Amino acid sequence: MSAPLRQAEIDLDAYRANLERVRGWMRPVEVMAIMKADAYGHGLEPIALAAVDAGIRWIGVLTVPAALRLRAIGVGEDVHLFTWQHDPALDFRDAIDSAVDLGVSNLAELQRIVEAVDQRPARVHLGVDTGLHRDGSSIDDWPALVEAARDAQRAGRIEVVAAYTHLAESSDDDDAASVSLFEAAIERAEDLGVDVPMEHVAASLAGLERKEFRKDMVRMGANLYGIPGADGVSAADLGLEPVMTVTASVAKTKRVPVGTGVSYDYTYRTDDETTLALVPFGYADGVPRAAQGRVEVAINGKRYPVAGRVAMDQFLVDVGDDDVQVGDTVVLFGTGERDEMTVLEWGAALDTIGEEIVCRIGARVPRVYSGHSVEGRVGEYLRGEHA
Amino acid sequence: MSAFTGITVDREALIANYATVADQVAPSGVIPVVKANGYGHGAADAAQAFVDAGAEWLGVADIDEGIALRQAGIDEGVRILAWLHAPDEDFRRAAQHGITPAVSSVEQLSSAADAEVAAVHICVDTGLSRNGAVESEWPELFDRAASLARGGARTRIEGVMSHLSNASRTDDLDQDASLQRALDGLRARGIVPDMVHLAASAASLALPETRRDLARVGIALYGLSPFPDRTSADLGLRPAMRLTASVLRTVVVPAGDGVSYGYTWRAESDTRLAVIGLGYADGFDRGFGNHVSVRIGDRLFPVVGRVAMNAMHIAIGDADVAVGDEVVLWGDPANGDPAVEDWASAVGTINYEVVARLGRSIERRTT
Numbered sequence: 001m002s003a004p005l006r007q008a009e010i011d012l013d014a015y016r017a018n019l020e021r022v023r024g025w026m027r028p029v030e031v032m033a034i035m036k037a038d039a040y041g042h043g044l045e046p047i048a049l050a051a052v053d054a055g056i057r058w059i060g061v062l063t064v065p066a067a068l069r070l071r072a073i074g075v076g077e078d079v080h081l082f083t084w085q086h087d088p089a090l091d092f093r094d095a096i097d098s099a100v101d102l103g104v105s106n107l108a109e110l111q112r113i114v115e116a117v118d119q120r121p122a123r124v125h126l127g128v129d130t131g132l133h134r135d136g137s138s139i140d141d142w143p144a145l146v147e148a149a150r151d152a153q154r155a156g157r158i159e160v161v162a163a164y165t166h167l168a169e170s171s172d173d174d175d176a177a178s179v180s181l182f183e184a185a186i187e188r189a190e191d192l193g194v195d196v197p198m199e200h201v202a203a204s205l206a207g208l209e210r211k212e213f214r215k216d217m218v219r220m221g222a223n224l225y226g227i228p229g230a231d232g233v234s235a236a237d238l239g240l241e242p243v244m245t246v247t248a249s250v251a252k253t254k255r256v257p258v259g260t261g262v263s264y265d266y267t268y269r270t271d272d273e274t275t276l277a278l279v280p281f282g283y284a285d286g287v288p289r290a291a292q293g294r295v296e297v298a299i300n301g302k303r304y305p306v307a308g309r310v311a312m313d314q315f316l317v318d319v320g321d322d323d324v325q326v327g328d329t330v331v332l333f334g335t336g337e338r339d340e341m342t343v344l345e346w347g348a349a350l351d352t353i354g355e356e357i358v359c360r361i362g363a364r365v366p367r368v369y370s371g372h373s374v375e376g377r378v379g380e381y382l383r384g385e386h387a
Numbered sequence: 388m389s390a391f392t393g394i395t396v397d398r399e400a401l402i403a404n405y406a407t408v409a410d411q412v413a414p415s416g417v418i419p420v421v422k423a424n425g426y427g428h429g430a431a432d433a434a435q436a437f438v439d440a441g442a443e444w445l446g447v448a449d450i451d452e453g454i455a456l457r458q459a460g461i462d463e464g465v466r467i468l469a470w471l472h473a474p475d476e477d478f479r480r481a482a483q484h485g486i487t488p489a490v491s492s493v494e495q496l497s498s499a500a501d502a503e504v505a506a507v508h509i510c511v512d513t514g515l516s517r518n519g520a521v522e523s524e525w526p527e528l529f530d531r532a533a534s535l536a537r538g539g540a541r542t543r544i545e546g547v548m549s550h551l552s553n554a555s556r557t558d559d560l561d562q563d564a565s566l567q568r569a570l571d572g573l574r575a576r577g578i579v580p581d582m583v584h585l586a587a588s589a590a591s592l593a594l595p596e597t598r599r600d601l602a603r604v605g606i607a608l609y610g611l612s613p614f615p616d617r618t619s620a621d622l623g624l625r626p627a628m629r630l631t632a633s634v635l636r637t638v639v640v641p642a643g644d645g646v647s648y649g650y651t652w653r654a655e656s657d658t659r660l661a662v663i664g665l666g667y668a669d670g671f672d673r674g675f676g677n678h679v680s681v682r683i684g685d686r687l688f689p690v691v692g693r694v695a696m697n698a699m700h701i702a703i704g705d706a707d708v709a710v711g712d713e714v715v716l717w718g719d720p721a722n723g724d725p726a727v728e729d730w731a732s733a734v735g736t737i738n739y740e741v742v743a744r745l746g747r748s749i750e751r752r753t754t
Contacts (some may be wrong), residue, residue, distance in 0.1 A: 005449060037668030037696050038748065062697055085664050085697060088633055089389035105636055108710065133646050133660055138504050140523050140639075170650035249474050251455040252491055254512065254521045262516045266554040276516055280449075282473050284423035284743040289736050310744050313448040314517060315470055326476035326494075334566040344466050352673050355696060359668040363424065363747040364451070 003249035003327040005280045006365045008332075010042050012050040012373030012378060014241035018224045019054055021239055026207065029214045032082060032200065034221030036062035041359045042225060042244055043367045045073055050330035050371075054078055060219055064090060067100040073381055084127060084135055096123075099310045101161060103127045105135045107145055111151065117157045124149065125162040126159075126196075130178035132168045139181060150234045153194070162198035163189065165204050167213070169229075175206060179213055205229040208238075227343055227354035234344060242342055244358050245334030246286070246365070250299070250326050251314070252278040262316055263308030267292070275319050277304075279330050282313040286361040287332065291315075294349040296313045298331040298340035299324055333357070388635040390713030392664060393500045393750030397429050400627035400719075404608045405440035407623050408691065412591050415598040418468060419610065421456070422448040427670075427742040428609055428628055431459035432753040438465050438709065450476070453486040470510055470518060470548070478502035489548055491518045494532050495532035500535050500542040501664035508546035508582070510575075513565035515552045522565070525572055546582035547573065551597065553589050563597050580726050589613040592622065597685045610719070618728075620721055628727070628742060629718035632663035634683075634710050637703065646700050647692030652677055659703050661688075663714050666697040670745040675699075678733035682715040682724055683708055 023031050033056050039047035048059060048070050059075075060082045061067050067081040075081070077099045086092075094115045095102060101123045104110050113122050116221075126149055127136030132378030137145045152158045165182045167175045177203060186196055199215040200369065207218035208228070222228065226235045226242035231293040233240055254276050262268040279297065283289050289310045297317060304317040317330075331340035347354040369382060406416045407416050419442050420426075425433035434445050434456050444466045453467040458662045461467070463485040470489035472478075473739045478499040489508040490496045499507050509532060512519030520528050532544050555701050566585055573580065584601040588592065591602035592613070598644050606613050610626040619626050640646065640654045662684070667673045680687040681701055691702045701714065718724030731738045 005471070005473045038731075040696075041668070052604065066549060085635065087392065087664070088635065129638060131644065132648070133640055133644070133700065134662055134695065135636065138638055168648055168650055170645055170648070174645070174650065240596075251471065251474060252518050254516070255523070256516060256521060260516055261514060261552060261554060261558070264515070264552055264554070265560065266552055278518055282423075283740045284427075289740050308516070311517070312426075312739060316516060356667045356673050359696065360670065360744065362744075364449075384643075 003329070004366065005251065005296045006248045007246070007287055008361050008365050008367050009245045009247065010046065010367050010369050011241070011243050011245070011371050012046065012369055014226060014243045014373060015042075015047060015050055015224060016371070018226055018240050018243070019051060019056065020179045022220050022223055024238065027220050029216040031056070032058035032060045032217055032219045033224055034203070034219050036059040036060065036066070036221070040355060041361050043369070044069060045381055046367075046369050046378050048075060049073070049381055051244060053376055053378070058082065058217065060084075060221075060323065064092070064095040064100055064102075068094055068098060068295045071098045071100070074377070080123075082125065084125070092122065093118065096271060099123060101125055103135065103164065104149075105129075106137055106141065107148055108294065110145060112146055114152045114157045121156055122158045124158045125164050126160060126189070128163060128165045128182055130165045130167070130181040130185075131174065132178075136165055139185065142185050142383045143188060143192060146194050150192060150194045151251075160194055161194065162200060162216075163196045167201065167203065167269050169205050172210075175210070175213070200302060204250070222355055225358065227358065235342065242333075242335045244343065244361070246332040247272065247334075248279050248281040248330045250277045250328045250330060251280045252323060252325055253319075253326055254303060262318070263311060265309060268308035268318075270318060272320075275321065275324060276316050277319050277324050277328075277330075278314055278316055280314050281332065281365075282311050282315065283291065284312045284362055285365050286357070288350060288360075290350055295341060295346055298338050299328055300337045303339060305343050322374045366372065389711035390631055391632075391750075391752070392632045393752065394428070394745065395629045395631065396432060396751065397625070397629065398432070398625045398753050400610055400625040401433060401608065402440040404610050404624050404627065405437050405442065407722050408591070408602075408604050408607055409441065412602045415443060415591075416444070417607050418444040418446045418603045420446040420603050422446065422605070423743045424747070426605055426609050427461065427745040429751040429753065430456060431461075432751070433609070434459070434461055436753070443609045444468060444601070444750050446605075448484055448490070449473075450481050454480060454484050457484045457486075468508060478504050488543070488600060489546075491520050491526050492524070493659045496528065496531055496535070499709060501542045505541070506545035508548050508667070509544065509580075511549050511566065512568045513546065513549040513562040513569070513585075514558065515550050515562070519549055522568070525569060529572050529576050529578070530655060532573065532578055544573075545580050546584065547580045548584045550602075550727045551585060551587065551590050558595065559590055559594055559597060578625055585594050587613075594625040606739055609742070611742070618720070618726070625721070626717075626719045626727065629724065631715040632665050632710045632714045632716065634708060634714060636662050636666050636710055637708060638662070645692075647676070647695055647698075649693055650689040651693050654702075659705065659708070659714075660691070661701045661703050661708050661714065663699050663701065664697055665699060665716070665749070667697045668696045668746065670751050671699070672734045674734045675730060679730050680725055683712060685723070687725065727747045
């Protein structure tokens with residue numbers, strides 16, 4: 001028997017099923033699978049290899065170092081790796097040599113890329129800031145960026161692969177206004193002599209809800225992890241499966257009298273003689289202190305609230321007279337199959353979104369991979385057999 | 388030039404804090420606590436700094452954390468104590484890596500003895516209701532300890548520990564009295580442990596009665612205050628962590644425009660924003676936006692809009708800020724940097740959670 005202190009099980013079959021489902025909805029539009037932030041805390045390499053095995057051709061990873069990690073484990077150049085947030089001190093040479101796609105936000109960045117080109121042209125996506133104000137060129141600076149890209153392309157230094165923007169998802173009207181700005185920017189680019197082969201605008205939410213925003217490719221992140229972002233829509237409503245299930249093992253049980261104070265500051269007191277179960281999972285591992293009084297965990301198919309303060313490494317639940325033993329599995333969140341909350345429910349209970357919950361699962365929580373996808377390249381990677 | 392994005396830990400501050408705390412709790416000794424990646428500071432470097440400052444012990448939550456320290460080069464001349472164990476832990480790894488387990492049950496004590504770990508500490512629950520054996524379990528646990536001692540087991544009962552609730556002075560002193568009952572129970576069975584430890588940062592600084600032989604000190608050694616109403620400077624401590632980011636871009640936003648997801652902030656007049664590449668995936672609460680300030684140069688500027696997965700926006704007005712400039716999220720307020728406590732109170736939590744939550748995606752360096 002193995003009862004690990006803490007664990008995040010990543011169901012690669014669920015990931016692949018979500019990917020297939022989303023690609024089906026989007027067809028014939030291309031899907032870029034977003035794997036920034038270590039694949040939303042799920043582990044970049046296994047998720048990427050599972051997606052590649054499923055035939056994905058586009059992966060978004062935010063930064064060049066993350067893209068190079070994937071090239072290093074054998075993700076070939078037939079899979080395009082899109083990056084769009086670059087440190088001002090980054091040297092682009094390795095990215096260009098490894099055919100990593102580079103989102104470009106401004107003239108200075110483009111110049112640094114052009115200067116780094118040696119043998120092969122850099123693959124560039126021109127970014128437009130249409131309201132999110134995070135990356136992409138401002139509308140005012142856009143013509144100068146386009147002209148510089150045109151000249152660099154004519155000189156054989158870069159290849160303009162696409163243009164893109166991010167939507168703020170504030171309201172339908174705001175997003176529609178952003179898309180109009182983007183479309184005007186594309187027209188302007190074409191007037192200036194740059195052919196834009198691909199356009200990508202929508203991410204998970206808008207990709208599902210606004211067909212007219214899909215363009216040539218949709219960037220899908222949260223949906224693929226079974227975390228749909230739309231208000232009032234559960235993963236199950238869409239046929240998506242939560243990929244991450246977080247568990248811990250009961251590390252200690254104790255019988256205590258009525259009136260016993262529990263955890264720091266005694267903010268919880270037992271209202272009867274009862275059994276307390278210690279869950280070795282704290283705020284350093286990803287259960288926020290704010291979870292006290294807001295989330296419940298499942299043990300043997302029954303829900304229990306967090307009792308008392310969440311500490312750095314542990315919290316307690318009051319299980320009454322129930323038969324809970326050391327080593328029993330505590331499910332924090334997952335698919336709901338064992339009556340646990342889902343990550344969406346955690347997000348709602350904690351006034352945030354599911355993405356923050358999964359990204360916050362800490363380094364002390366080992367990721368354990370399951371599913372048929374553990375065969376093949378993922379399995380080789382996990383066994384340390386990759387080239 | 389581009390500023391460093393990540394956590395810079397000031398080794399000299401860790402060493403100075405150790406000296407300050409060691410001086411204050413003397414003649415009690417100090418067990419620096421480096422669990423949870425050294426409260427987000429980087430466990431290996433923090434541990435090395437405390438050892439260089441004179442620490443003979445280090446405290447971690449689980450055995451894996453202890454093994455990681457051994458693998459990072461903390462040699463067995465430095466004792467490592469771990470107190471949170473998996474249900475099926477057989478303690479062989481603890482024996483192999485010279486890690487001293489604190490045991491909370493008869494089963495754990497027996498397993499540790501079977502694995503022939505050199506020494507154990509007995510963990511008793513004196514009121515916090517967390518780990519530690521509750522008083523009703525003491526007779527059986529202490530009997531087992533006594534029989535091990537009489538039987539010439541290779542495992543020595545070296546210490547006894549408990550942990551305080553910090554609920555109130557009275558509650559903490561009640562816990563100290565409960566710990567004394569445990570020690571009396573052991574003594575009656577012929578066991579007199581060399582090392583008794585109860586107090587952590589808060590009590591070791593504020594409740595001298597609870598110091599016993601050793602104080603387990605975490606947050607204070609990183610230079611942060613365990614008290615809501617006293618600052619680091621009040622305690623003579625220096626925050627060791629400085630968190631900085633490089634400006635990735637600046638952008639002009641016209642009046643009325645929203646910023647970041649959901650447009651939770653809108654520019655009142657034409658203004659400029661700076662973007663940095665840190666977000667909630669790195670451990671920054673999504674709720675920080677519109678509630679905290681950062682330092683650029685000599686001025687403070689607000690973080691505006693939602694914190695995104697990998698980015699935050701800062702409203703810089705007409706200040707002279709360029710790509711690559713340094714943004715200080717928090718550091719030592721004595722140097723004019725924002726305090727981590729400002730970030731904690733902005734989202735209704737404590738400094739411990741803000742630093743312990745920082746992910747492994749953030750680069751860490753020790754200077």
